[in-house]
Amino acid sequence: MKNWSRHATTSALRTAVLLGALAASIAGAQSAGNTARASDKPVPRVNGKPNLSGTWIPGSTLLLFEGEESVAAARAYDTAHGRAAPPAPEPPPYQPDAEKQRQYYLGRKGIDDPMARCLLSGVPRIMFRPLPFEIVQLPNRVIILYEIHHAFRIIPTDGTPHPDDAEPSYLGDSIARWDGDTLVVDVTAFNDKSWLQGVGTVHSEQLRVTERYTRDTFETIRYEVTIEDPATLTKPWHMQDTMRLRPNERLREYECIESNEDIGRFEELLKTSDFK
Amino acid sequence: MSPRGQVAVLALAMLAAPAAFAHHSFAAGYDGEQQVTLTGKVAKVDWANPHVHFTIDVTGDDGKVTPWRFEGYPTNMLVRQGWKRDETLKIGDTVTVFGWRARSEPNLGAARWVTWPDGHKLAAGPPAGTGGR
Numbered sequence: 372m373k374n375w376s377r378h379a380t381t382s383a384l385r386t387a388v389l390l391g392a393l394a395a396s397i398a399g400a401q402s403a404g405n406t407a408r409a410s411d412k413p414v415p416r417v418n419g420k421p422n423l424s425g426t427w428i429p430g431s432t433l434l435l436f437e438g439e440e441s442v443a444a445a446r447a448y449d450t451a452h453g454r455a456a457p458p459a460p461e462p463p464p465y466q467p468d469a470e471k472q473r474q475y476y477l478g479r480k481g482i483d484d485p486m487a488r489c490l491l492s493g494v495p496r497i498m499f500r501p502l503p504f505e506i507v508q509l510p511n512r513v514i515i516l517y518e519i520h521h522a523f524r525i526i527p528t529d530g531t532p533h534p535d536d537a538e539p540s541y542l543g544d545s546i547a548r549w550d551g552d553t554l555v556v557d558v559t560a561f562n563d564k565s566w567l568q569g570v571g572t573v574h575s576e577q578l579r580v581t582e583r584y585t586r587d588t589f590e591t592i593r594y595e596v597t598i599e600d601p602a603t604l605t606k607p608w609h610m611q612d613t614m615r616l617r618p619n620e621r622l623r624e625y626e627c628i629e630s631n632e633d634i635g636r637f638e639e640l641l642k643t644s645d646f647k
Numbered sequence: 648m649s650p651r652g653q654v655a656v657l658a659l660a661m662l663a664a665p666a667a668f669a670h671h672s673f674a675a676g677y678d679g680e681q682q683v684t685l686t687g688k689v690a691k692v693d694w695a696n697p698h699v700h701f702t703i704d705v706t707g708d709d710g711k712v713t714p715w716r717f718e719g720y721p722t723n724m725l726v727r728q729g730w731k732r733d734e735t736l737k738i739g740d741t742v743t744v745f746g747w748r749a750r751s752e753p754n755l756g757a758a759r760w761v762t763w764p765d766g767h768k769l770a771a772g773p774p775a776g777t778g779g780r
Contacts, residue, residue, distance in 0.1 A: 481672020
């Protein structure tokens with residue numbers, strides 16, 4: 372009994388040591404794997420849906436935001452994950468009058484840009500600024516906080532309809548639903564004071580924007596936009612970008628007026644003949 | 648990276664940048680055809696959003712000192728590219744600035760690169776014709 376007990380104790384110890392070593396080995400392998408293949412983390416999920424929460428930067432602005440190395444890193448990541456680059460931008464499919472307006476603003480070199488005067492960018496333009504935004508995904512809503520303009524969008528995902536009393540505004544009113552693993556946001560109730568994306572990209576208050584957010588890898592969201600405006604466009608205008616996760620990033624204060632000399636400078640320039 | 652390499656990287660970035668339109672138009676305030684490269688001593692730095700501004704005193708061949716003022720990225724973008732207020736660009740530093748002339752004032756420019764005497768170089772503002780400002 373004593374011998375058996377000693378034997379059992381020894382066996383148990385050996386087993387424990389072996390199990391411990393195995394566990395350490397597995398943990399080590401996982402750790403090494405995490406280090407070597409950190410980018411292969413699965414897309415996080417919450418309440419059965421992809422979790423979009425995090426701080427993101429538009430991939431098209433990486434050069435401006437972080438410089439050349441981040442552009443190269445993004446390319447390598449996309450190649451490793453078989454991700455295609457977003458398609459080339461489409462020109463706005465404007466009706467003749469709207470195209471005439473765009474050409475007018477282009478001829479004035481963009482000096483009329485509402486954003487140069489620190490006015491809010493609309494949707495989707497605010498999504499393409501070279502400053503980060505944070506998505507907070509809650510059970511009944513998604514909140515997007517933007518560093519630029521210190522703007523926010525609160526987007527119900529629980530079936531809440533657009534409000535009856537929405538006033539036309541720069542960012543409009545957003546509601547969302549899930550289409551499988553894609554968050555689909557419907558935005559209406561815009562004013563006509565912002566540009567859609569690019570110099571002179573005017574629109575009317577009939578604007579309707581549909582955004583599709585698909586977290587296709589751990590580090591990326593495929594962001595697709597469809598713009599409809601029967602008063603200015605001949606057909607829907609599509610654009611796409613890759614939103615890139617910035618896990619160590621945080622939103623910072625961004626005061627748009629303090630050193631914005633463009634407002635006064637542009638007023639002076641407009642008195643000259645170049646812009647008429 | 649060589650200038651040719653920088654051009655190549657920029658070209659690739661632009662190709663892959665369906666949405667990299669201007670924050671607001673570079674062309675409204677600056678002339679992308681009028682490059683300037685100037686060396687001078689840093690006299691002032693205004694570290695603020697949405698544009699950093701700094702002044703360098705440029706000494707001409709005749710000994711006359713001309714202050715040149717440059718505009719660049721928002722400080723929020725500079726800090727993400729490694730700049731630190733009061734440390735990166737200090738009063739009295741001798742630097743070479745590459746950029747483009749303003750349309751509105753003779754001694755104002757949009758800064759693209761700042762180079763220090765030891766050769767290190769940092770982006771101070773966006774390429775001509777793009778945004779981020």
